[in-house]
Amino acid sequence: MSKSPLVLPKGFRFAGVAAGIKASGKPDVSLIVSDQRAVAVGVYTTNQVVAAPVVLSRTRTPSSTVRAVITNSGNANACTGEQGMSDAKAMCEQVAERIGCDESDVLVMSTGVIGQALPMAKVSAGIDQASAKLAAGETAFLAAADAITTTDKGRKMETREITLDGETIRIAAMAKGAGMIAPNMATMLSVICTDATIDPDEAQGMLTRTANVSFNRVSVDGHTSTNDTLLLLANGNGTPLSGESICLFERELTELAIHLAKQLVIDGEGASRVMQLHVFGAEDDDAAEKIAKTVAASPLVKTAIAGCDPNWGRIVSAAGYAGEAIDPEKMSLKIAGEAIYRNGTPLPFDAAAIGDRMKSNREVEIELGVGEGNGKVTYWSSDLTTDYVQFNTKYTT
Amino acid sequence: MSKSPLVLPKGFRFAGVAAGIKASGKPDVSLIVSDQRAVAVGVYTTNQVVAAPVVLSRTRTPSSTVRAVITNSGNANACTGEQGMSDAKAMCEQVAERIGCDESDVLVMSTGVIGQALPMAKVSAGIDQASAKLAAGETAFLAAADAITTTDKGRKMETREITLDGETIRIAAMAKGAGMIAPNMATMLSVICTDATIDPDEAQGMLTRTANVSFNRVSVDGHTSTNDTLLLLANGNGTPLSGESICLFERELTELAIHLAKQLVIDGEGASRVMQLHVFGAEDDDAAEKIAKTVAASPLVKTAIAGCDPNWGRIVSAAGYAGEAIDPEKMSLKIAGEAIYRNGTPLPFDAAAIGDRMKSNREVEIELGVGEGNGKVTYWSSDLTTDYVQFNTKYTT
Numbered sequence: 020m021s022k023s024p025l026v027l028p029k030g031f032r033f034a035g036v037a038a039g040i041k042a043s044g045k046p047d048v049s050l051i052v053s054d055q056r057a058v059a060v061g062v063y064t065t066n067q068v069v070a071a072p073v074v075l076s077r078t079r080t081p082s083s084t085v086r087a088v089i090t091n092s093g094n095a096n097a098c099t100g101e102q103g104m105s106d107a108k109a110m111c112e113q114v115a116e117r118i119g120c121d122e123s124d125v126l127v128m129s130t131g132v133i134g135q136a137l138p139m140a141k142v143s144a145g146i147d148q149a150s151a152k153l154a155a156g157e158t159a160f161l162a163a164a165d166a167i168t169t170t171d172k173g174r175k176m177e178t179r180e181i182t183l184d185g186e187t188i189r190i191a192a193m194a195k196g197a198g199m200i201a202p203n204m205a206t207m208l209s210v211i212c213t214d215a216t217i218d219p220d221e222a223q224g225m226l227t228r229t230a231n232v233s234f235n236r237v238s239v240d241g242h243t244s245t246n247d248t249l250l251l252l253a254n255g256n257g258t259p260l261s262g263e264s265i266c267l268f269e270r271e272l273t274e275l276a277i278h279l280a281k282q283l284v285i286d287g288e289g290a291s292r293v294m295q296l297h298v299f300g301a302e303d304d305d306a307a308e309k310i311a312k313t314v315a316a317s318p319l320v321k322t323a324i325a326g327c328d329p330n331w332g333r334i335v336s337a338a339g340y341a342g343e344a345i346d347p348e349k350m351s352l353k354i355a356g357e358a359i360y361r362n363g364t365p366l367p368f369d370a371a372a373i374g375d376r377m378k379s380n381r382e383v384e385i386e387l388g389v390g391e392g393n394g395k396v397t398y399w400s401s402d403l404t405t406d407y408v409q410f411n412t413k414y415t416t
Numbered sequence: 417m418s419k420s421p422l423v424l425p426k427g428f429r430f431a432g433v434a435a436g437i438k439a440s441g442k443p444d445v446s447l448i449v450s451d452q453r454a455v456a457v458g459v460y461t462t463n464q465v466v467a468a469p470v471v472l473s474r475t476r477t478p479s480s481t482v483r484a485v486i487t488n489s490g491n492a493n494a495c496t497g498e499q500g501m502s503d504a505k506a507m508c509e510q511v512a513e514r515i516g517c518d519e520s521d522v523l524v525m526s527t528g529v530i531g532q533a534l535p536m537a538k539v540s541a542g543i544d545q546a547s548a549k550l551a552a553g554e555t556a557f558l559a560a561a562d563a564i565t566t567t568d569k570g571r572k573m574e575t576r577e578i579t580l581d582g583e584t585i586r587i588a589a590m591a592k593g594a595g596m597i598a599p600n601m602a603t604m605l606s607v608i609c610t611d612a613t614i615d616p617d618e619a620q621g622m623l624t625r626t627a628n629v630s631f632n633r634v635s636v637d638g639h640t641s642t643n644d645t646l647l648l649l650a651n652g653n654g655t656p657l658s659g660e661s662i663c664l665f666e667r668e669l670t671e672l673a674i675h676l677a678k679q680l681v682i683d684g685e686g687a688s689r690v691m692q693l694h695v696f697g698a699e700d701d702d703a704a705e706k707i708a709k710t711v712a713a714s715p716l717v718k719t720a721i722a723g724c725d726p727n728w729g730r731i732v733s734a735a736g737y738a739g740e741a742i743d744p745e746k747m748s749l750k751i752a753g754e755a756i757y758r759n760g761t762p763l764p765f766d767a768a769a770i771g772d773r774m775k776s777n778r779e780v781e782i783e784l785g786v787g788e789g790n791g792k793v794t795y796w797s798s799d800l801t802t803d804y805v806q807f808n809t810k811y812t813t
Contacts, residue, residue, distance in 0.1 A: 068736030068744050098732055100761035133729025134762045240715045242730070243737035318637045318715070318800070319808055326809035332530025333639070335495055339465030340640035347465050364497035365531045403715070404809075405802040411716055412723035412801075 025157045026180045028189040028214035030054045030254050033159040034152040035166030038145025040131070040138060041093035048145030049090040049166035051210060052118055052153055057254035059085035059126065060223040062230040064247035070097030071107040072127040073248055079126055080250070081219040086120040088210055088250060089127050089146065090167050092195070096129040096137050097245040106137045113143060117150035128208050128248045130169055130195060164193035167208050170410070171196050175282040177275045183264040186257070188215040192275055196239065196283040209234070209249045209279060215268060216255030225269045226251045233276035236308070238400045239287035240407070241316040284399045285381070289407025292377075294324050294400050296385045298338075300351075301394030306343040310389055311398035313341035321403030327377035329354045329370055338389055346390035353386040422554045423577045425586040425611035427451045427651050430556040431549040432563030435542025437490035437528070437535055445542030446487040446563035448607060449515055449550055454651035456482035456523065457620040459627040461644035467494035468504040469524040470645055476523055477647070478616040483517040485607055485647060486524050486543065487564050489592070493526040493534050494642040503534045510540060514547035525605050525645045527566055527592060561590035564605050567807070568593050572679040574672045580661040583654070585612040589672055593636065593680040606631070606646045606676060612665060613652030622666045623648045630673035633705070635797045636684035637804070638713040681796045682778070686804025689774075691721050691797050693782045695735075697748075698791030703740040707786055708795035710738035718800035724774035726751045726767055735786055743787035750783040 032052045040047040061080040063073050079085070089110050096103045111125035129137070153159070164174045175194040180187060194209035217225075230249055251272075260268050284293050296315055301307035314320055317337040323330035331352050338345055352360040355376040359368050377383050429449045437444040458477040460470050476482070486507050493500045508522035526534070550556070561571045572591040577584060591606035614622075627646055648669075657665050681690050693712055698704035711717055714734040720727035728749050735742055749757040752773040756765050774780050 066733060066736040067742050068733050068747070095729075098729055098757065098760070098762060133733060134757070242714050242716045242734060245729075245733045245736065316713075317639050318804070319639045322805055322808035325805070328809070332492075332495055332642075336463060336465050336530060336642045337639060339463040339642065345464050350465070360495070360531070363495070365495060403805055405805045407715070408719055408722070408800055408802045408805055411719035412725070 025160060025178050025191065026189050027155065027157065027160055027178065027191045028212050030214055031212050032153040032155050033163035034149040034154065035162030035164070036145055036148045036152060038148065039141045040091055040145070046162065046166035047091055047093045048142065048149050049163045050114065050146070050149040050153065051088045051163055051212065053086055053252055053254040055254045055256055056084040056086060056124070057252045058083050058217055058219045058222050059250060059252050060219065060226045062226055062249045064244060066243045066245050068098065068245050070095050070129060070246040071099060071103035072096055072129045073246060074104065075107045075111070076126045076128065076248060079123060081223045083219050084124050085126060085252060086124045087114050087118055088252070089114045089125060090208060091129050091137070091142055091145070092167055092169050093131040094129060094135060094137050095131045095133050095246050098134040099136055102136050106139055109139065110142060110146065113146045114150070117146065126250060128246070130167065130208050130246050133245060160191065167193060168195045170288055172286050175279060175286065177279045179271055179275055181267065181271050183260060183267055188213060188268070190271065190275060192279055194279045194283060196286050207244055207247055211251045211272070213253050214255050215253050216257045216259045217253040218259040221259070221265060222251055222253055225272060229269070229273045229276045232273060233280040236396065236398045237280045237284045238312065238315045239284060239290065281399055284401050287401035288410050289404045290401035291404050292324050292381055292383055292402045294383045294385055294402065296387065296398045296400065297395065298387050298389060298398070299395040300349065300388040300390040300392055302344055302392045303394040304396055305394070307394040307396040308398070309343050310338050310341040310345070311396050313337055314387065315398055315400035318403055321400070324383055325402035325404045327374045329359060329373040329377065331359045334385065334387060335360060338387060349388065349390050351388035355384055422557060422575050422588065423586050424552065424554070424557055424575065424588045425609050427611055428609050429550040429552050430560035431546040431551065432559030432561070433542055433545045433549060435545065436538045437488055437542070443559065443563035444488055444490045445539065445546050446560045447511065447543070447546040447550060448485045448560055448609065450483055450649055450651040452651045452653055453481040453483060453521070454649045455480050455614055455616045455619050456647060456649050457616065457623045459623055459646045461641060463640045463642050465495065465642050467492050467526060467643040468496060468500035469493055469526045470643060471501065472504045472508070473523045473525065473645060476520060478620045480616050481521050482523060482649060483521045484511050484515055485649070486511045486522060487605060488526050488534070488539055488542070489564055489566050490528040491526060491532060491534050492528045492530045492643050495531040496533055499533050503536055506536065507539060507543065510543045511547070514543065523647060525643070527564065527605050527643050530642060557588065564590060565592045567685055569683050572676060572683065574676050576668055576672055578664065578668050580657060580664055585610060585665070587668065587672060589676055591676045591680060593683050604641055604644055608648045608669070610650050611652050612650050613654045613656050614650040615656040618656070618662060619648055619650055622669060626666070626670045626673045629670060630677040633793065633795045634677045634681045635709065635712045636681060636687065678796055681798050684798035685807050686801045687798035688801050689721050689778055689780055689799045691780045691782055691799065693784065693795045693797065694792065695784050695786060695795070696792040697746065697785040697787040697789055699741055699789045700791040701793055702791070704791040704793040705795070706740050707735050707738040707742070708793050710734055711784065712795055712797035715800055718797070721780055722799035722801045724771045726756060726770040726774065728756045731782065731784060732757060735784060746785065746787050748785035752781055
């Protein structure tokens with residue numbers, strides 16, 4: 020093995036198995052178990068149409084006693100009425116029985132097609148199989164990470180090790196994309212496990228702040244899913260982190276989440292390029308975010324990025340209809356480092372040279388000034404390609 | 417000729433010529449002249465980044481003395497700074513000189529690529545040529561309608577004749593699409609000419625109401641242009657319409673505008689199908705409109721329509737993130753007349769049969785209930801195809 024093994028947090032076991040929920044036969048049941056009761060906090064979809072597993076899990080966080088997260092892919096258990104709620108609960112009950120804990124200490128996530136009842140016989144067999152396979156270590160972790168994916172081209176994960184107060188702490192996270200990705204939330208599903216000791220209230224605040232500058236600032240297609248769930252499990256049983264240590268931990272968590280969120284965009288359905296969009300000079304950060312979201316969602320901007328065309332009129336005009344105050348006379352724009360527009364007036368530029376620079380890099384940097392305010396944001400979005408359209412014309416999500 | 421000639425309003429002359437602004441050599445300068453001073457009112461883009469011709473024209477309406485509308489296609493004269501303002505003014509001055517009127521009685525519209533200075537030598541030669549060619553009648557009207565188009569597959573026009581108070585009144589309208597189409601406005605450019613006599617205040621109110629239920633309810637790509645302009649010119653010099661007559665006229669105008677707006681969608685860039693989306697049960701009409709706009713803009717919904725896939729989870733979930741209150745337990749959905757979802761629960765349906773019904777009709781009917789309120793709206797949107805993406809990846813707008 021040329022790669023060094025992953026550093027995984029202590030006291031967690033993982034499993035991922037194929038239970039036949041997906042027609043493809045790929046892994047579709049994922050189980051994460053903490054040997055000790057863990058602090059668990061969540062951030063969930065803002066969609067008003069909410070899948071049963073989200074309805075259930077969000078009543079169970081924040082918590083200090085969570086033992087497991089059970090996830091199925093291939094079926095979202097969304098828009099499934101009362102049957103959906105009872106199926107989500109049954110999944111938790113079965114896990115609780117297998118690992119020996121209270122049913123309410125199990126969280127549940129689902130992702131896949133909307134509006135079909137879960138094939139519970141398959142799900143149940145999968146839970147049994149996963150419970151039997153639970154293990155610490157890299158192979159099990161990777162299997163669990165694979166089993167939460169759907170249309171993703173590859174697994175998404177990120178691990179860290181840091182030393183705080185002389186103690187080594189580990190963080191390991193997994194996530195899945197790859198369509199219905201939009202703020203807020205933009206994560207679809209993600210679980211972050213750590214063996215740090217964190218107070219539940221601290222953990223909730225930290226996860227919300229982290230989501231706001233990571234998963235809530237990426238977009239693939241602007242469509243907020245019914246199932247989005249971001250969970251943080253912390254199973255340490257020492258003295259809770261505080262002071263400078265908690266700040267350092269949060270910084271690490273935020274960096275990890277941004278890396279993971281960017282993976283969602285890079286692997287977005289049909290994506291060929293990522294735009295990293297900096298909006299500045301807005302009235303405040305919220306205004307900057309709304310402008311960035313509007314620019315990032317414009318099909319005309321997204322196709323221009325796909326074509327490596329510095330078609331700046333589309334970017335500037337998108338900012339103008341975001342519904343936030345801008346100052347057209349003070350607007351400025353750089354694409355791939357090149358100044359193109361300043362104080363509301365075009366500058367001479369070499370379109371072919373900028374196009375070549377865009378082509379040479381998978382990440383296209385866009386810096387858009389909209390006025391003289393202090394509001395700013397960084398935002399990531401995929402481009403829009405014929406692959407995205409072809410894929411979603413055929414695929415029933 | 418098998419087609420009957422168009423019925424055009426009296427006292428208007430038209431011209432359309434090719435001035436070389438478009439590299440393709442297609443017609444790109446369009447002139448409409450009213451022999452008498454006309455009442456003129458406008459509805460303009462809500463984008464904060466506003467093209468010079470919009471800035472100029474909107475200071476000149478409402479008016480009772482407008483004589484001409486000069487339009488160029490192939491260049492939007494947007495984001496062009498002070499040069500752009502002086503070029504827009506120069507266009508009006510030249511027309512005024514040619515037809516003999518005050519410069520401020522000329523309105524101007526531009527459409528095409530953003531951020532490049534107008535090639536004024538060509539524009540000026542085109543205005544001279546168009547002035548010399550001005551004529552009443554069908555040939556001239558069609559030439560003028562052709563010369564305002566850009567990426568449109570064909571010209572968009574609509575004419576009507578009605579009798580009010582024993583007098584025959586004619587209305588003739590032209591419009592251009594086909595991308596950067598979104599509320600508000602969604603028209604890009606449209607001029608409606610009539611020989612009716614209408615009070616300017618009545619005309620302005622009527623045009624605003626008309627825009628709200630027609631051009632402001634269609635979407636191709638959700639990107640609001642910098643140049644959108646809808647003008648109504650009424651050059652009658654009798655007694656202004658009033659009472660029942662004005663109501664009948666407004667009804668006719670509204671129907672005409674809805675027909676024209678639907679043409680924009682049918683001919684939207686890359687469009688293969690149109691969805692006609694009825695949203696009902698919202699808190700009020702504004703809420704219904706925002707929900708419809710969100711559903712219509714979702715790339716996942718638009719690709720499902722392109723694929724004739726009754727992928728209803730995408731529709732229901734899009735309604736859930738529109739930011740307006742909905743009642744998930746009371747939601748209902750019909751696609752192509754078939755009930756698919758009721759009271760938040762899926763109904764059994766034959767997906768293949770509905771898919772076939774979608775395929776057999778260019779217009780797909782979607783009826784979405786979001787609660788028990790009285791708010792409702794009808795909205796039209798094109799689908800999202802690989803043709804749209806290919807086209808806009810290559811085309812610099």
